[in-house]
Each structure stands twice: as structure tokens, then as C-alpha cells.
Amino acid sequence: MMKENDKKVGVYICYCGGNISDHVDVEAVRNRVEKMPGVAVAKTNMFMCSDPGQELIIDDLKSGKIDRVVVASCAPSLHETTFRGAIERAGANPFIYEHANIREQVSWVHHGDPATDKATVLISAAAAKARKLKPLEPIRVDAKKHAVVIGGGIAGIKSALEIARNGIEVAIIEKTGSLGGNLNNLGRLAPSGENASDILQEILGKVKAAPSITIHTGCEVTDVQGYVGNFTLDVKGRTDSFKIDTGAIVMATGSVSYQPFEGEFGFGTYPQVITLPTLIEALKQSKYQTETGWFEFGGKPVRNIAMIHCVGSRQIPGIHEPRENGQLNEYCSRTCCSAVLNAANQIKERFAKTRVVDMYRDIRTYGRGQEALYDRASANKVVFMRYEADAMPTVEKSSTPDFPLTVKIKDGLTFNEEMDVPADLVVLATGIEPSDVSGLASAMKLPVGTDRFLLEVHPKLRPVEFPVAGVFLAGTCQAPMDAGEACNAAGAAAAKTCALLSKGVIELDPFVAEVNPDKCQGHGNCVDACIKEGALKLVDVQRGGKTVTQAQVTAAMCLGCGACAAVCPEKAIDLNGWALEQYEDMVDAIVAA
Amino acid sequence: MSTIDLNFEEELKTFCENTALACFNCGTCTAVCPLVNDNFPRKMIRYIQVGAKDAILENANELYKCLHCGLCTHTCPRQADPGEIILGLKRFVVANWRRS
Numbered sequence: 001m002m003k004e005n006d007k008k009v010g011v012y013i014c015y016c017g018g019n020i021s022d023h024v025d026v027e028a029v030r031n032r033v034e035k036m037p038g039v040a041v042a043k044t045n046m047f048m049c050s051d052p053g054q055e056l057i058i059d060d061l062k063s064g065k066i067d068r069v070v071v072a073s074c075a076p077s078l079h080e081t082t083f084r085g086a087i088e089r090a091g092a093n094p095f096i097y098e099h100a101n102i103r104e105q106v107s108w109v110h111h112g113d114p115a116t117d118k119a120t121v122l123i124s125a126a127a128a129k130a131r132k133l134k135p136l137e138p139i140r141v142d143a144k145k146h147a148v149v150i151g152g153g154i155a156g157i158k159s160a161l162e163i164a165r166n167g168i169e170v171a172i173i174e175k176t177g178s179l180g181g182n183l184n185n186l187g188r189l190a191p192s193g194e195n196a197s198d199i200l201q202e203i204l205g206k207v208k209a210a211p212s213i214t215i216h217t218g219c220e221v222t223d224v225q226g227y228v229g230n231f232t233l234d235v236k237g238r239t240d241s242f243k244i245d246t247g248a249i250v251m252a253t254g255s256v257s258y259q260p261f262e263g264e265f266g267f268g269t270y271p272q273v274i275t276l277p278t279l280i281e282a283l284k285q286s287k288y289q290t291e292t293g294w295f296e297f298g299g300k301p302v303r304n305i306a307m308i309h310c311v312g313s314r315q316i317p318g319i320h321e322p323r324e325n326g327q328l329n330e331y332c333s334r335t336c337c338s339a340v341l342n343a344a345n346q347i348k349e350r351f352a353k354t355r356v357v358d359m360y361r362d363i364r365t366y367g368r369g370q371e372a373l374y375d376r377a378s379a380n381k382v383v384f385m386r387y388e389a390d391a392m393p394t395v396e397k398s399s400t401p402d403f404p405l406t407v408k409i410k411d412g413l414t415f416n417e418e419m420d421v422p423a424d425l426v427v428l429a430t431g432i433e434p435s436d437v438s439g440l441a442s443a444m445k446l447p448v449g450t451d452r453f454l455l456e457v458h459p460k461l462r463p464v465e466f467p468v469a470g471v472f473l474a475g476t477c478q479a480p481m482d483a484g485e486a487c488n489a490a491g492a493a494a495a496k497t498c499a500l501l502s503k504g505v506i507e508l509d510p511f512v513a514e515v516n517p518d519k520c521q522g523h524g525n526c527v528d529a530c531i532k533e534g535a536l537k538l539v540d541v542q543r544g545g546k547t548v549t550q551a552q553v554t555a556a557m558c559l560g561c562g563a564c565a566a567v568c569p570e571k572a573i574d575l576n577g578w579a580l581e582q583y584e585d586m587v588d589a590i591v592a593a
Numbered sequence: 594m595s596t597i598d599l600n601f602e603e604e605l606k607t608f609c610e611n612t613a614l615a616c617f618n619c620g621t622c623t624a625v626c627p628l629v630n631d632n633f634p635r636k637m638i639r640y641i642q643v644g645a646k647d648a649i650l651e652n653a654n655e656l657y658k659c660l661h662c663g664l665c666t667h668t669c670p671r672q673a674d675p676g677e678i679i680l681g682l683k684r685f686v687v688a689n690w691r692r693s
Binding site (some may be wrong): 220304355357378379381383384385411413415417418419420421422 | 594595596599602605614615617618632636639640642643645648671
């Protein structure tokens with residue numbers, strides 16, 4: 001124990017330009033800390049993260065005044081890596097570092113003497129832990145220069161192309177018989193008016209010309225094992241099953257269009273009530289113009305079309321009827337407003353005689369160049385009506401022989417008067433629902449939101465990443481988005497995949513469990529407690545000429561949770577960087593302060 | 594309750610240059626109108642958009658309160674020309690008054 005008490009801890013306390021020093025008496029803290037056991041140096045600086053601040057640490061390390069470092073400043077999520085980097089530049093091991101957060105946990109929430117006292121306590125605990133820190137080496141795992149993209153829609157294809165362009169082999173696994181996903185169902189894309197099929201043809205040509213992309217259509221991933229850099233996927237084809245070894249996985253499992261239930265706005269009851277995808281398909285199949293000048297559907301001229309927004313989106317508990325599984329789609333599907341107006345414009349510009357009534361709850365053609373769709377629709381004499389969620393339009397059989405259907409609407413734009421809209425065709429702007437990947441998500445331990453879309457770690461700090469290392473996501477499996485946005489997300493996921501795999505080696509934080517072979521008796525309690533399958537197992541090893549059973553950690557898979565350390569009766573397993581004796585010293589220091 | 598008639602927009606063309614469908618229901622015309630009538634002239638423009646012919650004839654007396662000062666046309670952000678449309682509606686009403 002004496003040896004550890006020889007450790008020379010340097011404590012560096014930050015003013016954060018007043019953020020901390022306005023509430024914490026930083027110099028008083030420094031005076032108290034200086035007298036603490038093991039503290040060799042205690043210094044303050046206006047900004048520890050600045051170059052002069054970092055130089056303080058580097059100089060003291062180089063001159064041998066200190067061999068352990070504590071910085072008391074902001075949250076470690078912001079600058080822990082900054083200070084580890086400074087220590088590395090001084091030629092020392094970056095893991096002899098401990099952080100005390102005296103901004104978010106002190107100066108931003110406490111004031112006056114209690115703030116100064118709490119800062120002192122946190123720093124004394126950090127200094128006590130620092131004395132017990134040992135140098136660690138990052139875990140290096142070999143990474144296979146190969147990626148699997150699950151889903152062959154536009155997001156999947158685009159990320160596969162980008163990954164392949166960077167010299168990494170890619171396999172695309174697509175559930176259906178062909179690539180292209182939902183783009184196969186779209187016609188002219190908003191706002192540019194390009195044909196989805198032209199874009200798809202161009203991009204599929206590139207995929208076929210790329211030798212490093214393998215395509216598996218009609219295949220599903222049934223299970224995923226392994227860890228970052230070394231995954232194994234079980235893939236089930238129509239006739240055979242096989243395995244793929246890969247370094248990283250991109251989830252691009254996409255979405256489907258909401259299917260209205262029987263009777264929702266007359267869907268399924270009247271053949272003249274159709275969904276937006278059905279209309280888009282009809283527009284694709286239709287002649288550019290007709291002799292009558294009307295748009296024709298099912299061989300019949302269409303004089304009036306009513307289009308109803310927000311079908312299967314923005315549903316409100318208590319107003320909308322949930323699905324059998326209790327599901328309500330409370331989110332906005334975002335793309336339908338533009339899609340409806342895009343279809344309305346195509347109709348009006350090709351079949352001028354056909355009248356379009358657009359019934360919205362709210363309308364927003366978000367995105368660059370898309371507001372013009374509304375202006376165009378207005379110029380094309382589309383009539384807009386507005387309904388409220390608690391007074392939805394109803395679709396009924398018409399009481400007159402002129403039209404098959406009547407849409408009854410309480411129109412907010414006509415001062416909430418009840419209106420009867422005669423219609424030949426009613427189009428429901430159905431929203432976006434994520435493809436059902438619940439089985440795969442639970443097998444891979446991927447987080448899923450209550451809206452059933454997959455969840456990234458953080459939209460700004462770690463976009464398109466999952467908490468499971470080596471797994472990324474792209475496209476509408478994450479949220480409703482249009483084809484352009486799906487491609488953006490695909491590019492981001494591809495860039496992160498390439499950055500991860502390009503070196504062939506991945507460095508992971510060394511904060512994982514380690515077994516002390518002198519103490520381990522092979523009870524196996526730790527294996528039972530372990531929450532990560534494959535991270536901990538019992539193996540037979542040779543010790544002193546005898547075969548004994550002991551626990552063994554697969555460092556790359558260990559999550560560093562410490563569940564094993566808590567249950568070991570021999571205290572034979574511990575967590576690097578967060579060891580039990582470090583905690584004990586921290587508690588002692590807190591009590592003493 | 595009215596049944597909307599989307600052909601009315603065509604019908605009105607014989608009485609004025611019909612720009613009613615350029616309107617996006619912002620209400621600026623009503624806000625600047627010196628008459629203190631509720632929602633005039635916006636309500637009339639809206640009735641044209643949806644083809645609520647009966648509602649226009651029922652409320653025709655409102656049209657004759659208009660002073661034709663031109664403030665609505667001057668301030669309309671969509672160049673829907675409400676003043677001209679109100680004038681056209683008067684002609685329409687005269688042509689259709691008690692016809693049925």
C-alpha cells in the first residue's frame with residue numbers, strides 16, 4: 001500500500017472564464033487541495049483546456065513533479081479526451097488521468113460556500129482515486145475490411161456504394177427480390193420532378209459495376225454474433241442459409257406506407273377511396289394526356305379528387321383508433337404534404353379539367369425548393385380546405401347520382417362551415433411506418449423508440465451511430481425522410497463505417513473487466529451475472545501443472561458494467577479504470593473532506 | 594351546410610377576371626377593410642374558391658356595403674385582387690337575383 005501512496009498527483013482547477021469561478025472560490029479550493037495526501041502540485045488556470053492550461057500539465061509531467069493527473073473543470077464528455085491527449089503528448093500513459101466535474105455538478109447548480117465545499121469534496125475524491133490508477137493500454141482488435149448493409153433501398157445502396165468506393169468490400173442483404181426499395185414505387189420526385197426510375201437505374205448501374213459489392217436478394221439476417229470489427233451474420237435465403245463475416249453493419253431497413261384499416265375514410269368500403277401510393281402508380285401508368293382532358297382512374301374520368309392529409313400520422317390518443325397492438329402513430333411523416341402537392345400538380349398540369357380539393361390538418365412542404373410546390377398548386381387552382389383533428393372529414397356514398405362519393409368536412413378556412421365535397425376519387429395521404437425489424441433489433445440489442453423507429457445515440461453528438469459499436473443506421477428506418485435525406489444519412493453512415501474499418505485495427509477503451517488468475521476459483525458467478533453474451537466465459541487453463549477452471553474475459557465484447565465484480569466471492573475480477581479499491585478510496589476521501 | 598361546386602370558378606369568369614384561387618386565406622383584406630363587417634371581403638372570396646353559390650346569394654347584401662376604396666387590392670400579398678372580385682360578384686348577383 002505504501003507504494004501507491006507514493007504517487008504524486010497533480011491537481012489542475014479551471015476557472016472556466018467565470019463559469020466556475022463566479023460561484024466557486026477556486027483559490028480557496030486550491031489551498032485546501034494542496035494539503036491533501038498524495039497531492040504534489042495544485043494549480044489553477046483561467047481556461048485549463050487552452051494551450052497554456054495544457055502546458056501546465058505537460059511541464060509538470062515532464063519534469064517528474066507528478067505522475068497522476070486530476071483536472072477539475074467541465075463535464076468529462078467535453079474535455080476528458082483533450083487532457084488525455086495532453087498527457088500522451090508529455091510521453092505518459094493517458095489513463096493515469098481522473099476528471100472532476102465542478103461546472104455542471106457544482107457551479108451551475110450551487111452558489112457560495114456550499115459550491116466551494118462541494119468542489120473540494122469532488123476533487124478530493126478524484127485525487128484519492130488518481131493515486132490508485134494504473135497505466136492501461138487500449139484494446140486493439142483486428143477489424144475485417146468488410147461491411148454488411150441490411151436493406152437494399154436507396155439508403156442501403158448509397159451507403160454500400162460509398163463504402164465500396166473507399167476500398168472496403170460490402171455485402172447488401174435485401175429481403176425482397178430486387179434492389180431499390182420504396183423508390184420502385186415512386187414516380188416523379190419532388191421538387192425537381194426527376195423520375196425515380198431514372199435515378200434508380202443510374203445508381204443500380206453503379207452498384208452492378210462495382211466489383212467489391214455483393215448483392216444478396218431474397219435474403220434475411222436471422223442472427224448477429226460477435227463484436228465490432230468481427231461480426232458474424234446468419235443469413236437465410238429462399239433456398240439456403242449461409243454466414244457472412246464482417247467488420248461493420250449498416251442498418252438501412254427502411255419503411256413502408258401506412259395501410260389504412262377497413263372503413264378508415266371509406267377505405268376498403270368504396271373502391272374510389274385509394275392511398276397515395278396507388279395514385280402515384282396510376283399516374284405512372286397513365287397516358288401523359290387523355291382525349292377527354294380528365295385524369296382517368298380505373299378507366300373512368302375523374303372530375304373531382306379529394307385528397308386527405310395526415311392519414312396514419314399525427315394520431316392523437318383518445319381521438320384516433322389505435323391498431324390491434326395498441327399502436328398509434330403520433331409522429332408527423334413529414335414527406336406526405338410535399339408528395340400530395342407533387343401529385344396534385346402533376347394531375348393539374350396534365351389534366352387541367354380535373355379539380356383537386358386538398359384537405360389538410362396542417363400543411364408544410366419543408367425543405368429546399370419545396371415551398372414552390374404549394375405556390376404551384378395554388379397557381380394550378382387546387383382548392384385547399386382545413387380540418388381539425390377532433391372533426392375529421394368523413395367519406396360517404398353520395399346522395400346524388402352525379403358523383404359516387406361525398407366528403408363531408410367542417411372547413412376551418414370557410415369559418416368552420418360544414419361542406420359537402422362531391423368526389424370521383426378520394427386519395428388518402430398515408431404516412432410512413434418503419435419496417436418491422438423488432439426481431440433483428442432485439443437480437444442485436446439495438447434501441448427502438450416507442451414510435452418503432454430505430455434510435456441513434458445522439459442526433460448531434462453521435463448521429464447515425466448505435467450504442468452497439470460497429471453498427472450504424474441510415475434512411476427511413478430511423479425517421480420519416482425523403483429520398484434526398486435518406487442519401488445524406490447513408491453518406492454519413494458510410495463515412496463512419498470507412499473511418500472505423502480503414503486501418504484494419506480498432507482501438508477500444510480499456511475500461512473492461514480483468515480476472516486475477518491468482519484468486520479466481522472458477523465459481524462462475526460472474527458468468528451468470530454478465531449481461532453481454534460472449535464477454536465472459538469459464539475456460540480450463542494450466543496453472544502450476546494442474547488443469548483449473550477460471551473465468552476469461554473477451555475484452556472487445558465487455559461493456560465495462562461491473563456486474564461481475566459485484567458478485568465475485570473471491571474479489572478475483574475487477575474493472576480496469578473503475579476498480580473496487582479506487583471506489584473505496586474515493587468514499588474515504590469524501591468522508592474525510 | 595353547402596355543397597361545393599368547383600365549376601363556379603369558371604362561371605364567374607363572365608363577370609370579372611377571377612383571381613379568387615390565388616387567395617391563401619391570410620385575412621389581410623378583412624383586417625384593412627374600413628367596413629366593420631365580420632370577415633368581409635375574405636368570406637366572399639372563400640365562397641368563390643369552394644363554389645358556395647347559394648351562400649353568396651344569401652349574403653348578397655354585404656356586397657353592397659363595399660365602398661370600393663381599393664385598400665384590400667392594394668394590400669393583398671397574393672395579388673388576388675379582392676376589390677375587382679367583389680365588383681364582379683355584384684354583377685353575378687344582379688344576373689342571378691331571384692332567378693330560381
